[in-house]
Amino acid sequence: MAVEEEGLRVFQSVRIKIGEAKNLPTYPGPNKMRDCYCTVNLDQEEVFRTKIVEKSLCPFYGEDFYCEIPRTFRHLSFYIFDRDVFRRDSIIGKVAIQKEDLQKYHNRDTWFQLQHVDADSEVQGKVHLELRLSEVITDTGVVCHKLATRVLECQGLPIVNGQCDPYATVTLAGPSRSEAKKTKVKKKTNNPHFDEVFYFEVTRHSSYKKSHFDIEDVDEVDKMEIRVDLWNASNLKFGDEFLGELRLPLKFLRQSSSYEAWYFLQPRDNGNKSLKPDDLGSLRLNVVYTEDHVFSSDYYSPLRDLLLKSADVEPVSASAAHILGEVCREKQEAAIPLVRLFLHYGRIVPFISAIANAEVKRTQDPNTIFRGNSLTSKCIDETMKLAGMHYLQVTLKPIIDEICQVHKPCEIDPVKLKDGENLENNRENLRQYVDRIFTVITKSGVSCPTVMCDIFFSLRESAAKRFQGDLDVRYTAVSSFIFLRFFAPAILSPNLFQLTPHHPDPQTSRTLTLISKTIQTLGSLSKSKSANFKESYMATFYDYFNEQKYADAVKNFLDLISSSGRRDHKSIEQPILLKEGTLKLTVKKVDGNSSCRFMIKRAQGRKRFGMKNFKKRWFRLTNHEFTYQKSKGDHPLCSIPIENILAVERLEEESFKMKNMFQVIQPERRVLYIQANNCVEAKDWIDILTKVSQCNKKRLTVYHPSAYLNGHWLCCKATADNTPGCTPCTGGLPANIQLDIDGDRETERIYSLFNLYMPKLEKMQEACGSKSVYDGPEEEEYSTFIIDDPKETYKTLKLIIEGVATLEQEHAQYKRDKFKKTKYGSQEHPIGDKSFQTYIRQQSEISAHSI
Numbered sequence: 001m002a003v004e005e006e007g008l009r010v011f012q013s014v015r016i017k018i019g020e021a022k023n024l025p026t027y028p029g030p031n032k033m034r035d036c037y038c039t040v041n042l043d044q045e046e047v048f049r050t051k052i053v054e055k056s057l058c059p060f061y062g063e064d065f066y067c068e069i070p071r072t073f074r075h076l077s078f079y080i081f082d083r084d085v086f087r088r089d090s091i092i093g094k095v096a097i098q099k100e101d102l103q104k105y106h107n108r109d110t111w112f113q114l115q116h117v118d119a120d121s122e123v124q125g126k127v128h129l130e131l132r133l134s135e136v137i138t139d140t141g142v143v144c145h146k147l148a149t150r151v152l153e154c155q156g157l158p159i160v161n162g163q164c165d166p167y168a169t170v171t172l173a174g175p176s177r178s179e180a181k182k183t184k185v186k187k188k189t190n191n192p193h194f195d196e197v198f199y200f201e202v203t204r205h206s207s208y209k210k211s212h213f214d215i216e217d218v219d220e221v222d223k224m225e226i227r228v229d230l231w232n233a234s235n236l237k238f239g240d241e242f243l244g245e246l247r248l249p250l251k252f253l254r255q256s257s258s259y260e261a262w263y264f265l266q267p268r269d270n271g272n273k274s275l276k277p278d279d280l281g282s283l284r285l286n287v288v289y290t291e292d293h294v295f296s297s298d299y300y301s302p303l304r305d306l307l308l309k310s311a312d313v314e315p316v317s318a319s320a321a322h323i324l325g326e327v328c329r330e331k332q333e334a335a336i337p338l339v340r341l342f343l344h345y346g347r348i349v350p351f352i353s354a355i356a357n358a359e360v361k362r363t364q365d366p367n368t369i370f371r372g373n374s375l376t377s378k379c380i381d382e383t384m385k386l387a388g389m390h391y392l393q394v395t396l397k398p399i400i401d402e403i404c405q406v407h408k409p410c411e412i413d414p415v416k417l418k419d420g421e422n423l424e425n426n427r428e429n430l431r432q433y434v435d436r437i438f439t440v441i442t443k444s445g446v447s448c449p450t451v452m453c454d455i456f457f458s459l460r461e462s463a464a465k466r467f468q469g470d471l472d473v474r475y476t477a478v479s480s481f482i483f484l485r486f487f488a489p490a491i492l493s494p495n496l497f498q499l500t501p502h503h504p505d506p507q508t509s510r511t512l513t514l515i516s517k518t519i520q521t522l523g524s525l526s527k528s529k530s531a532n533f534k535e536s537y538m539a540t541f542y543d544y545f546n547e548q549k550y551a552d553a554v555k556n557f558l559d560l561i562s563s564s565g566r567r568d569h570k571s572i573e574q575p576i577l578l579k580e581g582t583l584k585l586t587v588k589k590v591d592g593n594s595s596c597r598f599m600i601k602r603a604q605g606r607k608r609f610g611m612k613n614f615k616k617r618w619f620r621l622t623n624h625e626f627t628y629q630k631s632k633g634d635h636p637l638c639s640i641p642i643e644n645i646l647a648v649e650r651l652e653e654e655s656f657k658m659k660n661m662f663q664v665i666q667p668e669r670r671v672l673y674i675q676a677n678n679c680v681e682a683k684d685w686i687d688i689l690t691k692v693s694q695c696n697k698k699r700l701t702v703y704h705p706s707a708y709l710n711g712h713w714l715c716c717k718a719t720a721d722n723t724p725g726c727t728p729c730t731g732g733l734p735a736n737i738q739l740d741i742d743g744d745r746e747t748e749r750i751y752s753l754f755n756l757y758m759p760k761l762e763k764m765q766e767a768c769g770s771k772s773v774y775d776g777p778e779e780e781e782y783s784t785f786i787i788d789d790p791k792e793t794y795k796t797l798k799l800i801i802e803g804v805a806t807l808e809q810e811h812a813q814y815k816r817d818k819f820k821k822t823k824y825g826s827q828e829h830p831i832g833d834k835s836f837q838t839y840i841r842q843q844s845e846i847s848a849h850s851i
Contacts, residue, residue, distance in 0.1 A: 008814060011292040011745055012069035014076065014102075016040060018050055019109065019284035020060040021080055024092055033057060035083040036092065038283070040065055042073040043124040044158045047680040051502035052083055057281075062503045064496055070683045074099055074124065074264070078283060080114060091117045093280035102289040110287075114280035121267045123244040125157040125190070126830045127168070127228060130260040133202065133253045145203040147172065147250070149226055150196070151183055154265075155827075157190040157230060159659070160241045164190040165233040172200040174224040185233045188657030200226075202250065224250045230265060242268060261825030264832030292748050299810060300747040303803040306796070307341060307750065311350035316358050318792035320800055321351060325375035326785050327760035328753060335378035337753070341746040343386060348451060352379055353458035360477075366467040370459070370480045377485070380455060384486045385497070387449045392490050392497055393577055395444045399437055400494050403511060404504055408433075410511040413537050430511070431544050434518045441487055441519070442553040445560035456482070456562035475525050475555055478562050483523025492516040518542065522550055579621045579688050584614040584675040585628070586656075614658075614675060619685075623692060626664070640666060645693035647700040647729050648686050654714055655707035662686050665703060669722060673707065690730075703729055754804045761797055768794040 018038055026032040033055040040048040047067060053059030078095040093114030097105065130150040135143050151168050158164070165187050171180040179200055186192035202224065230243035244265025253259060303320075310319035321338050328334040342348040356376045363369050370377055409421050410430040417423060456478045463477035490497040491512055494504065504512060517538060522545060533539045617628040617637070626645065627636040644666050651661040651673060660682040664672040676682035693699070702725030706714035716726035754761065768790040787793050825831045 009294045009745075011290075011294065011742075013067065013290045013292075014069060015066045015288040015290075016048075016064070017109075017286035018061045018063045018065070018078070019286065020058065020062070021114075021281055021283045022058040024057045024059075024080065024114075024281040025279060026057060027082070031055075034059075034092075037081050037083065039079045039081065041075075041077040041079060042069065042071070042679070043075055043077065043156075044122060045678050047678045051505075067680045068683065070679050076102065076287065076289070078112075078285065079117070080281075080283065093117060095283055095285070097287070099289075102287060105285070105287050107288045108286065109284060111282045111284050113282050116280065119242055122158065123265050123267045125154055125230070125244055126262050126264050126827075127154045127230065127244075127246055128152040128260075128262050128827070129228065129246070129248075130258070131226065131248070131253060132258045133250070144201055147200045147202050147226065147253075149198045149200065149228075151194045151198075151228065153191070153193045153195070154230060155191050157192070157232075157243050159190055160232045160234070160243075163188065163232075166190070166192045166243060167231055167233055168194060169229045169231065170198045171227045171229070172202070172224065173227055189653070190659070191653065222249075222251045226250060229268075244268075262827050262830035263825075264830045266832065290749075292745050292752075293811065293814070294742070294745050294748045295810060295814075297744050299807065300744055300751075303751060303800075303807065304341075304743070304747045306799055306803065307338070307747070308345055308347055311347060311354045313792070313796070315788040315792070316354040317786050317788045318796050319354075320796055322355060322375065322786075323761075323764065323793070323796060323800065324750060324753060325378075327757040327764065329757075331373055331375050331378040332382075333753060335375060335382045337746045337749040339379050339382040339386065340741045341743060341750065343383070343451075344741040344743040344746065348383060349454045349458065352376065352383065352455050353462075355379065356455075356459055357462045360462045360466045363466070366463070366470045366473045366476070369463055369467075369473065369477055377481075380481055381485050383455065384452060384481065387451045388486060389498060390578075391444070391447055391449055391452075392486075392499060394447055395440055396437065396487070396490060396494070397499050397577070399433070399440065400491070400499050400512075403433060403515075404494075404500060404508050407507060408511075409507075410514060412514065412541050413535070427541060427544075430514055430518075430541065433511070434515055434522075434545070437491065437515060437519060438522060438550070438553070442557040445557050448561045452482075453561050453563070456558075460562040472525060474562075475558050478558050479523045479525060479554065482558070482561065484520055487523070488516045488520040491519060514538075514541075518545070523554055525551060525554060577620065577622050578692060579619075579685065580632075581619060581681070582616055583619050583628075583677075583685070584616055586614050586673050614656075619674075621688060621692065626689065640664070640672075642693055643696050645689065645696060646698055647703050648689040648693065649703050649705065649729060650682070650686065652706045652715065655709065663703075664689065665700060667698070700725065700729055703727060751804060751807050754800055755808060758801070758804070761801060765794060765797050765801075768797065 018040075021036065021038070024034060024036065027034050034057060035052050035054045036056065036059045037052045038050045038061060039046045048065045050061045050063045053061065075096045075098055077097070080092040080094070081089045082092055083089050094117050095112040095114060097112075128151075130148075130152065132148040132150075134146060134148070136146050137143055149170050151170060154166065154168075157166055165185055166189070167185040168183045169180055170182075171178060173179075181198040183194045183196045186194065226248050228246045230245070232241040232243055234240050245268050246263050246265060248263075306320045310316065310321035313319035316322055321334075321342075324338065325331055325334040338351075339348060342351050356370075359374055359376045360369065370380075408429045409418070409426050410433065411417055411421065412423065412427050412430060414423060417426070459477045459481070460474045464474040467473045490499060494500040494512070495502055503509070517533070518541070521533070521542065533542065617630060618632045618634070619626070619628045620636075621627075623642065625642060626640040628638055629636045645664060646667065647663075647665040649663055649665070651663045653659055653661070655661070656673070658675055660676045660679055662674055662676070662682055662685065664674065666672070674685070676685055704713050704715050704723075704725050705727050708714075708721050712719045713721075713723060713726070716723070718726070764785050764787070767785050767787060822829060
């Protein structure tokens with residue numbers, strides 16, 4: 001989800017690898033061990049949670065998390081919790097990285113010391129204040145100075161224990177005085193509107209003729225401050241919870257009698273000494289935060305056109321896309337945006353065919369074909385991840401789920417056998433799993449996505465033409481991807497391919513490792529398969545599969561997925577699971593059946609909707625229907641056909657005083673109101689539901705952003721419940737679920753990479769000049785580049801550098817224009833925004849304008 005900024009779209013995303021924690025403090029009990037998990041939070045909103053690692057003070061998580069960030073945030077935080085069966089889980093410590101500091105740790109493993117957590121430090125949100133210092137003439141003719149403090153509103157306050165009933169206290173404090181006043185409590189909202197004014201007498205009365213502060217009054221004013229504290233009104237015996245504070249010295253008002261601004265709330269300094277960081281342990285993280293500033297499509301035309309014609313350039317090594325792979329530090333950096341861009345414009349097959357054919361021509365040994373981490377390999381890997389994700393869901397997920405849930409013993413290493421386990425029984429358990437997975441893979445050829453099959457056909461033809469004397473190379477060229485780089489990694493790490501939510505437990509992980517090794521060897525079609533195993537127990541186990549039928553099955557499967565005449569059999573389409581999880585909904589059954597006639601109705605005896613009206617249910621979305629049941633695995637309570645989803649839109653918080661809500665609108669004004677657990681999950685559900693229903697013929701064009709309550713729509717105040725919507729539905733998204741790609745965003749990413757590696761582009765230009773001047777040995781500093789045609793490569797490099805320079809100028813101009821228009825203290829850039837303060841300092845160096 002992009003944030004619109006005057007002709008520019010800003011996308012934020014983060015990819016996180018949560019490695020491990022070490023040296024956590026011992027549990028104060030005889031066991032001393034802990035059951036720990038880690039959460040990922042945007043400020044204080046949890047968006048991801050790892051599995052629980054039991055009985056460890058050095059828990060290993062090994063989990064990856066990626067999300068598009070749908071809102072502004074100040075901190076990316078990680079909390080380590082200790083599970084408590086009988087009480088609320090306790091926080092051991094946290095790592096909080098400010099948004100402006102994320103680039104310091106970009107894409108590198110870093111150990112962070114865990115910091116102490118207390119209520120006074122857990123602050124988020126902002127407050128809108130207006131302060132006015134004025135002279136007041138009393139009835140007796142004397143003058144005093146009064147301060148009017150207007151608390152208008154707050155935004156983004158934290159939700160404490162599932163609720164937020166905020167109020168504010170306003171205190172005028174000085175060396176010898178303290179006067180406090182309080183707003184009303186606003187129920188069930190973390191965006192309260194107060195709009196209350198409080199008056200304070202700042203100076204003592206003086207004669208009317210004396211219109212300025214005397215010396216004593218000036219000293220007093222300079223030492224005074226106005227303090228605004230936000231609190232959550234709590235019914236707990238521990239008292240109200242602190243939400244944040246703001247301290248402003250009054251001396252800054254002497255320059256201006258009136259001042260209105262937004263401020264970030266700050267933590268409270270209560271004088272307590274926190275624990276030493278070393279006492280809490282540390283956490284290993286790898287964080288990749290990306291912020292893309294995307295212009296309208298026409299800005300990218302020159303660079304995009306240059307990239308898209310890469311497949312037609314002769315030789316392909318002189319193309320813009322291939323050059324990007326040459327200059328990037330890692331091929332993966334280049335492959336991700338290139339694949340997405342070419343997929344979006346339908347050019348992925350000719351591009352991969354061109355670079356694969358060039359790589360095959362450079363390969364001398366058929367046994368090493370596509371075995372390196374080349375641009376070709378990385379691009380095919382990324383294509384399979386994007387286009388083949390649902391293929392994996394259909395093929396592997398049912399068996400992977402069973403392996404994770406049943407926990408059959410499958411250890412076949414005699415040294416690692418546990419007490420009571422039988423080696424032969426374990427081998428049989430493992431053999432059955434391998435047999436089932438092998439069978440389901442080799443019979444899934446008709447389900448393999450078309451784009452993958454077209455690429456495999458190209459690989460097969462290139463390899464067979466290059467190595468005509470090797471009859472097996474047409475198979476190994478394809479199997480090196482489909483088995484070695486697709487199925488085997490998905491079995492080994494199912495969480496990375498969205499087959500499981502978390503990294504499997506150690507026993508399951510070991511089982512999956514053994515299965516993955518065997519499947520990889522079965523698919524390799526090598527002559528001496530037993531020699532592929534370093535471990536003797538694996539070679540012994542593989543004897544089960546030394547039959548010709550397994551090799552024949554692999555070849556038949558590879559023939560099918562790499563055949564030019566192959567067509568998908570879609571006449572009998574299997575349901576594909578797209579998403580599932582626990583959500584809350586409000587529902588009333590009609591006539592005691594599951595007809596899914598959902599309507600808003602107050603619960604008996606209640607005046608307003610509350611949390612009790614919302615029930616937790618397990619939701620499942622396939623490409624056929626949207627269902628929910630009481631618990632996972634139960635019979636569905638309701639099924640909504642995809643063609644009956646007319647719109648999926650966000651629901652404004654005012655409807656039920658609840659965040660992260662959305663609505664699924666059906667025929668005959670039936671509406672399902674659903675609450676997600678956090679903003680990222682809400683966005684994911686809205687996006688996937690919108691995509692899967694995008695082609696419905698009766699989709700709505702308008703909707704109501706709020707609910708129908710108390711006899712009227714809260715948004716437009718219309719009283720008739722059948723009043724057409726008052727707000728246009730959000731813009732349509734591509735109907736292709738697998739390939740929802742923004743071409744302009746990918747081009748912007750490629751521009752950013754070219755800009756980052758500009759010194760290498762210039763070095764490559766020098767290399768082209770050097771090679772074209774004389775045909776002698778290459779200089780060592782140029783030997784890393786593949787340059788088949790120096791003249792053509794030089795031409796392309798010149799065009800790339802010109803296109804990057806043009807876009808760089810546009811970005812610089814946009815920053816200058818934004819700098820002129822932006823006001824520090826506005827709602828978008830509250831006072832206390834360190835990232836904006838840094839931005840101001842940077843722009844001040846290149847601009848004569850001030851804010």
